[in-house]
Amino acid sequence: MTDSPAVRIPLDPREQPILDKLLSIRTDLELLKGDRSTYVKSEDVVALYNQLIEQVAVLNELRTNRRNEQNRVDTVLDDCFQLISLSFLTIGKNHEAPAVYSAISTIKRLLEHLKEAAFFSPKDLESISTSLQKSRDYCERGRESYSPNFLTLLEARIQVCQDILSELELSLSHLTPELRPKYDKLVSILRSLSACNTRSKFPTAEVEDFRQQLVELQESFAAEGVVLLETEGTIDEQLAEMARKLKLSLEHPEPAPDAKNLIATLLSRCFLWIELIKQKQGKIDERFQETYDKLLEIRNKLEKLSLTQAWSLRETDLYSYQRQLDRIDEARVNGNFLDASNVPADLHAQRTLLYLLRKSYAIIYHLIISSEPVSEALLPIYNQLNTLKRCLVEVKKSGGIDSPRELYPYSMKLNSIDNMRVDGKFMVGSDIPDGQGSVTQLLEDCFELLYELRTEAEENQSDSEDDLVAKTEVAAT
Incomplete structure (x- = not known):
């Protein structure tokens, strides 16, 4: 298990039962994450979310006068919220408030690194601004469904990100459209x-x-x-x-x-x-070679994940990468990477390591915001439909088809997927996984494209036959 950096503030004895329960919840979430024999089920994730919120309520009662305290309870609580958030993405509940937590944590890291690196493009900020607005919308939509304590925590974190973002936006405000x-x-x-x-x-x-x-x-x-x-x-x-x-x-x-x-x-x-x-020439100070190799390995693995995301990514897999990066990031002192003797890195090593750290968080951010609102149980069907849709769109762009017969392979595949539904639902055993609307909409899009291509081909074929008849009649006279 890749834990977050330890916080060494003494633990209030009254908080020990909370810590024990949080550790149990985290273990259960990690077991869900690691079990590849079946897909992650909504009821399991929601049940663990409810247990987590119960502990938050108990903790808030104990800390009435200690709201800003940070000890091991808080680090484990953060682990649990990260795993819950990624689990909500895995089960296709992307537009629910708990799914926001992991994205906001990653955005905060990104914004801090952009500010530290002191260079960024307006496009970077526009993407983050859009994500923050969506996160606010999901929180607002979840007021009736989710704990006020949890929503308050999320909104506070979103505001921290917004404050940093506003600073960065202001620094580029004098760039003209020409520049x-x-x-x-x-x-x-x-x-x-x-x-x-x-x-x-x-x-x-x-x-x-x-x-x-x-x-x-x-x-x-x-x-x-x-x-x-x-x-x-x-x-x-x-x-x-x-x-x-x-x-x-x-x-x-x-x-x-x-x-x-x-x-x-x-x-x-x-x-x-x-x-x-x-x-x-690409050589880093040997004092930081181990950190460099670790960050390089993480970045390379994340880049491979981004290439195969649709087919192989379980969003909870991102947790271990997040925690490894967090440990490296939070081990810095005043932004500096330190060697074993607490001597800071030279500027080349400092900037190279910061680039790899920021790049890795950027890939995680991209993977999170690109996550489809579909349970992993339905992803194989969803991905097949996405591929079919792209093929049909390309066929249409290239001028369509000469004969409706050319559409038979697409039609057969779509019909086979459509026949998998039971009472209009895509079932996995007796379960109805989340994301039914997204998969059904994609199926309908494919059928609509198929209909348009078939109609166009039939009209072209009819016109060709009319031309042939006309030519024959002219020839006969």
């Missing part, structure tokens, strides 16, 4: 360079290509009065100064930084980062 695409390009290049820096073999040619793109951007910026910043010292010192300036603009956002200064700082930072990673 924004170029700024996005700079962010993309800097991230791509960081990715190159983590390759098993340093891609010198690719890095040089990015440097050439920066030169072209620099020339286009010059016409708009944007010039590289001049700083003194080593590359590490200059990069640290660039990051410091960008971070200061986030910490003191009033007034928002001038767009030209923002771009000049980021452009200068890109050139300096290229020089630094070319010197290092």
